[in-house]
Amino acid sequence: MAKLLWVTILSCIILGAITVTQVHGEILESLPFLGQFLNAEGSLGFLEILRSAIANFLTGARWMWLGVLTLLSLVYTAWLVVRKILSILFSPLNLHRALGDLGYTEIEGVKSQKDVANIVRRRRKIGDVPPVYPNGWFSLIASRDVPKGQARSVSVLGQHFAVFRGEDGKAYILDAYCPHMGANIGIGGRVIDNCLQCPFHGWTFRGEDGKCVNIPYAKKIPDIAKTKQWPCFEANGQIMVWHHAEGIDPTWMPEVMPEIDTGDWTFKGKTVHIINAHIEEIPENGADLAHLHHLHKPFIAAGVDLRYIYNPIYAMFSHKWVAQWEPLPAPDQHIGELNLVHSIEVWGYTIPFTTLSVTVHQVGPGLVNLKFKSVFGSGVFIQTLTPEEPMLQRLTHEIYYDWWMPAFLPKLMLRGEAMQVDRDVMIWNNKTYVSKPMLVKEDQLIAKHRRWYSQFFSENSPRLSFQKENNSEW
Missing domain, CATH: 1.10.287 (Helix Hairpins)
Incomplete structure (x- = not known):
């Protein structure tokens, strides 16, 4: 304007x-x-x-x-x-990669990248995938996107949630569909005190337990008038929901970054990638050390299209990775730890000031905290992974950095991280899931990671309906 x-x-x-x-x-x-x-x-x-x-x-x-x-x-x-x-x-970075934005090669006679993405989704061999919705905590929406007195509708994990912030400042999560006549109370619903009122007939549901507390035209509220209330936890700038196929209460809690709560680390940017893959494929990268030395070794200036990243112009530069992944013992068995050191080399010599030490905690199936230190300060990448559909994942990275640091450097780091993820996306969008991979001795951490990840599936974890997924488009 x-x-x-x-x-x-x-x-x-x-x-x-x-x-x-x-x-x-x-x-x-x-x-x-x-x-x-x-x-x-x-x-x-x-x-x-x-x-x-x-x-x-x-x-x-x-x-x-x-x-x-x-x-x-x-x-x-x-x-x-x-x-x-x-x-x-x-200003914080805000970068969004939709499914058709990258990760696909051309198909003769097809001009639209959206059409290419849909063709690949229909034709690709999916493989014998594990259950599609693991058990654990998942990010629904960023805290800053739900101000006090506002409601949002979020559809993930095969569920539909109404997320709202009450007048007490707390976030609440209810089933999105009103049990009365099925209206979505997250779309047009009014926040009244710490309750959410349905926009259709005015039924009002309490955030803390889902009980209906008001029906404007009824003399009596039936005891059974209530909607499902989902366990909610807010930390690290995220509103998270506990999802479990057996309906049990949370057995572990997400990590909390105290530096974010105290303001020592402030928000500097966010990237979003929409990925066509099974959810387990993405965190499995943390234990796949061999791919770091191949896929992520070429200098990022060479781009993200895997057909051209071995450009001789940039051959003098390369990324060096030293990493080790291990699951933590009880009571933190839901956490996998990756210790990573990254640097940039020119003709085999490390460029000063490019060394970055990162401690990565994979917390459950969908939360990752990447705490880093460098000569320029410290901070954390908050990575969240949430299934929007059985084979469609929303991967976000948010960077929090020392409050005194202008956003320029954190944004540069976040863009570099996004470009490395872009390379992974081209793999994920086109690969099949191999349930029994042909591994060599040096790949043993992949098998170890799969055993660790299996704890997040249970007897009733939903599995992929091939017919439905095979015909889906976006």
């Missing part, structure tokens, strides 16, 4: 200047005739002075308009430059 306003003002000024200049020219041209006419009446001295004054005024006004126009143009250009610089330095 600001740009449009300025363009409109400048356009009016330009048109006004042109009009005034033309009118002034016509007046100046008529002045000699006016002088001749009035000279016949014997007023030559006065008219000469008047004509000269008018001519000087109009000429000065013309230059004044041009000066004003030039000044405004310079001010507007400077304002755009300053705003861009401030945005680069201080």
Whole structure:
């Protein structure tokens, strides 16, 4: 809107200047005739002075308009430059990669990347995949996206949730569909105190237990009038839900980053990737150390299209990875720990200041905290992985960094992380799941990770319905 306003003002000024200049020219041209006419009446001295004054005024006004126009143009250009610089330095990054944005190669005769993605989804061999919705805590939505007194509808994990923030500032999660007539209370529902009112008939449900506390037109509220309330936990800038196929209460809790709560680390940016794969494929990368030394070794400036990342122009640069993954013992058996050191090399020599030490905690099936330290400060990548559909995952990375650091450096790190993920996406979007992979001795951590991950499946964990998934489009 600001740009449009300025363009409109400048356009009016330009048109006004042109009009005034033309009118002034016509007046100046008529002045000699006016002088001749009035000279016949014997007023030559006065008219000469008047004509000269008018001519000087109009000429000065013309230059004044041009000066004003030039000044405004310079001010507007400077304002755009300053705003861009401030945005680069201080504004958080917000990058969203939809399913068709990357990770697919061309198909002859198909122009739309969305059509390419759907064709690959239909034709790809999926494989004998594990259950599609594991048990554990999953991020539904960022805390900042649910202000006090507002509700949101979120559909993931084969469920539909209404997420709202009560007047007490707490987040609550209820079933999205009203048990009365099926309206989605997360869309158009009103937050009243710590309850959510259905937009259809006004039934009001309490956030803490889902019980109906008001039916505007009923004299009595039936005891059975309630909706499902889901276990909710809010930390690290995320509103999370506990999902378990057997309906049991939480058996473990997510890690909390105290530096985020105290404000020592502040939000610097977010990236989102929509991925066509089984959920287990993505965290399994943490134990697949061999892929780090192959897929992620070429310098990121070579791009994300795997057909071209071995560009000889960038061959002198490479990424070096030293990593080790292990599951933690009880009572933290739901956590897998990856210790990682990353650096950039040129002709085999480490570039100073590029070394980054990262401690990664895979917390359950869908939460990962990557705490890092470098010479430029410390922070954390908050990674969340949530199934939007059986074979469609939402992968997010949010970076929190030392409060005193301008956003430029964290944004640069986040973009670098996103480019490395882009390379993985091209693998994930096109691969099949191999339930019994042909592993060598050096791949033993992959088998170890699969045994660890299996704890998040149970007897009633939902499995893929091939017919439904095979015909799905987005």
